[in-house]
Amino acid sequence: AQSVTQLGSHVSVSEGALVLLRCNYSSSVPPYLFWYVQYPNQGLQLLLKYTTGATLVKGINGFEAEFKKSETSFHLTKPSAHMSDAAEYFCAVRPSGFNKFYFGSGTKLNVKP
Amino acid sequence: NAGVTQTPKFQVLKTGQSMTLQCAQDMNHEYMSWYRQDPGMGLRLIHYSVGAGITDQGEVPNGYNVSRSTTEDFPLRLLSAAPSQTSVYFCASSYSSTGGLSYEQYFGPGTRLTVT
Numbered sequence: 001a002q003s004v005t006q007l008g009s010h011v012s013v014s015e016g017a018l019v020l021l022r023c024n025y026s027s028s029v030p031p032y033l034f035w036y037v038q039y040p041n042q043g044l045q046l047l048l049k050y051t052t053g054a055t056l057v058k059g060i061n062g063f064e065a066e067f068k069k070s071e072t073s074f075h076l077t078k079p080s081a082h083m084s085d086a087a088e089y090f091c092a093v094r095p096s097g098f099n100k101f102y103f104g105s106g107t108k109l110n111v112k113p
Numbered sequence: 114n115a116g117v118t119q120t121p122k123f124q125v126l127k128t129g130q131s132m133t134l135q136c137a138q139d140m141n142h143e144y145m146s147w148y149r150q151d152p153g154m155g156l157r158l159i160h161y162s163v164g165a166g167i168t169d170q171g172e173v174p175n176g177y178n179v180s181r182s183t184t185e186d187f188p189l190r191l192l193s194a195a196p197s198q199t200s201v202y203f204c205a206s207s208y209s210s211t212g213g214l215s216y217e218q219y220f221g222p223g224t225r226l227t228v229t
Binding site: 004006009032034036041042043044045046049051090092099100101102103104105106 | 117144146148153154155156157158161163169171203205216217218219220221222223
């Protein structure tokens with residue numbers, strides 16, 4: 001079975017500080033990788049995705065993530081946090097060749113003024 | 114485009130009652146799926162469909178039924194509601210490659226279900 005691990009259910013940073021949200025996965029085949037953001041009482045919105053090609057991918061709102069195959073990781077970063085980044089973030093995996101998505105348990109990001 | 118729509122937004126059921134959660138999309142996506150979201154557990158796949166007439170089970174299918182008679186609609190039926198089915202339910206859709214595999218999903222706003 002596939003698994004997606006997000007280290008830290010809650011992360012708190014100061015406004016202007018670096019944001020780093022961690023995601024590790026287990027997959028027997030090369031996966032497609034996604035980060036989603038969820039604001040309170042809303043559905044999930046795609047931040048960015050990795051399918052093939054360049055391992056550093058850029059998304060919306062200044063976020064980016066790097067696929068590291070050797071570390072089975074897909075960590076999400078943003079150089080400077082903004083108050084509007086406070087939300088819950090989910091990492092998701094779709095193993096290549098399969099049509100099921102697997103989500104991590106989520107990380108709630110708090111941004112302090 | 115309205116995207117993915119879900120009705121109702123909120124629902125309270127008594128144990129043993131049945132109901133159908135509605136999901137519709139207007140993006141002509143072949144792939145549709147249902148998830149439940151519980152605190153600390155992320156999203157778990159209930160059922161999914163790769164096209165009209167084709168459905169399959171996800172991680173947590175017990176107690177739920179689906180059917181897909183049109184590309185646009187993918188209703189989720191709770192046969193006999195139980196308190197363990199109290200959750201937030203999300204429907205999602207995705208376009209598919211020529212090989213039938215799906216890419217990023219577009220999510221609806223969710224249905225918050227409470228079973229007493």
